[in-house]
Amino acid sequence: MVAVSMNPVDYLRISLIDRCNFRCHYCVPDEASLQYLLTSEQLSNGEIVTLLEQVFIPLGFRKFRLTGGEPLLRPQLVPLVRAIAHLPGVEDLSMTTNAYLLADLAQDLYDAGLNRLNISLDSLNPETFDQIIGNRGKSRWQQTWEGIQVAHRVGFDPLKLNVVVIPGVNDREVLDLAALTGDRHWHVRFIEFMPIGNDRLFNERAWIPSEELRQRIRAKWGLETAVVQGNGPADIFKIPGAKGTLGFISQMSECFCDRCNRMRLSADGWLRPCLLNEAAQMDLKTLLRTGVPPREIRAEVKALLDQKPEINFKMRDMGTTTGQYGRTMSQIGG
Numbered sequence: 001m002v003a004v005s006m007n008p009v010d011y012l013r014i015s016l017i018d019r020c021n022f023r024c025h026y027c028v029p030d031e032a033s034l035q036y037l038l039t040s041e042q043l044s045n046g047e048i049v050t051l052l053e054q055v056f057i058p059l060g061f062r063k064f065r066l067t068g069g070e071p072l073l074r075p076q077l078v079p080l081v082r083a084i085a086h087l088p089g090v091e092d093l094s095m096t097t098n099a100y101l102l103a104d105l106a107q108d109l110y111d112a113g114l115n116r117l118n119i120s121l122d123s124l125n126p127e128t129f130d131q132i133i134g135n136r137g138k139s140r141w142q143q144t145w146e147g148i149q150v151a152h153r154v155g156f157d158p159l160k161l162n163v164v165v166i167p168g169v170n171d172r173e174v175l176d177l178a179a180l181t182g183d184r185h186w187h188v189r190f191i192e193f194m195p196i197g198n199d200r201l202f203n204e205r206a207w208i209p210s211e212e213l214r215q216r217i218r219a220k221w222g223l224e225t226a227v228v229q230g231n232g233p234a235d236i237f238k239i240p241g242a243k244g245t246l247g248f249i250s251q252m253s254e255c256f257c258d259r260c261n262r263m264r265l266s267a268d269g270w271l272r273p274c275l276l277n278e279a280a281q282m283d284l285k286t287l288l289r290t291g292v293p294p295r296e297i298r299a300e301v302k303a304l305l306d307q308k309p310e311i312n313f314k315m316r317d318m319g320t321t322t323g324q325y326g327r328t329m330s331q332i333g334g
């Protein structure tokens, strides 16, 4: 018997592109020969705005996150951000990025109305960083770090830094990464690695329970719980006296499906009510392009929304969380 979600679903994660300029091992498996979408297969800026304005906002969605792949690779990104930010009903517009191209774009994105940034930064050590992102050329760490600094200076405050913790690779840096919160309003969030399209890593049990990380941090500085609004699945803590916070996203060691308030829209227009469930998806792009009126699309999305609490638990109920996934995280839009 599972608890049923009572959270209003008001948060849509929109993948803008399936391509990425990094190849993080936990996100894009080495041997993957990914088939990328053609531009014509992606939702256009106009289609995304239409879906938000006529389908999602009328259904009560208020928070939108732009992701990918790497969203900064999307052409015409700044006008899209401006258009979404100015839609009546949009209360929060954020983005998740690897920050590699951020230094040149941060000011324009801020001016266009982007409210918040989550940046993936798995290591403070350039060598480890390059190893994780699959880079064999000139190190990409410095340019990424510069992107983070520029975003901070431009006014994105607080900044959230996402760290996927991989045993034997970057877990030694957990204390150094946590220390970034000491004198900055940064929120460092440790994410348990998930087996999405990368089962080989998972079979080696490449994740560390959040509680183990908390124990390490507690032993060094102490740790107190912190109350912060709008953190979705993260459990929030604080090193006593620190300006920033520490978040723990523990999708492997804890089930937080009952707190899930989100849906995902892929770059090619598939609406996915649950990250772990590939069965229940809806092809909004085809509906739009075959002339189905937005009010009918809205009714179909509403029906899917009504089924979401049950869908959330289906994978876990069936015991198939280690099953095969057709798409990688970079394609779904993590």
Ligand code: SAM
Residues within 6 Å of the ligand: 020, 026, 027, 067, 068, 069, 070, 071, 096, 097, 098, 118, 119, 120, 162, 163, 164, 191, 192, 193, 194, 195, 196, 198, 329, 330, 333, 334
């Ligand atoms: N490219 C952008 C970035 O890396 O921030 C946005 C897309 S990425 C798919 C979004 C988030 O998903 C990142 O924070 C990344 O660390 C996380 N992610 C990717 N694969 C993951 C996995 N297998 N388990 C847990 N988190 C993962």
Ligand code: SF4
Residues within 6 Å of the ligand: 020, 021, 022, 023, 024, 027, 028, 068, 069, 070, 098, 120, 329, 330
């Ligand atoms: Fe690219 Fe982000 Fe996936 Fe890394 S986590 S490969 S940066 S999409």
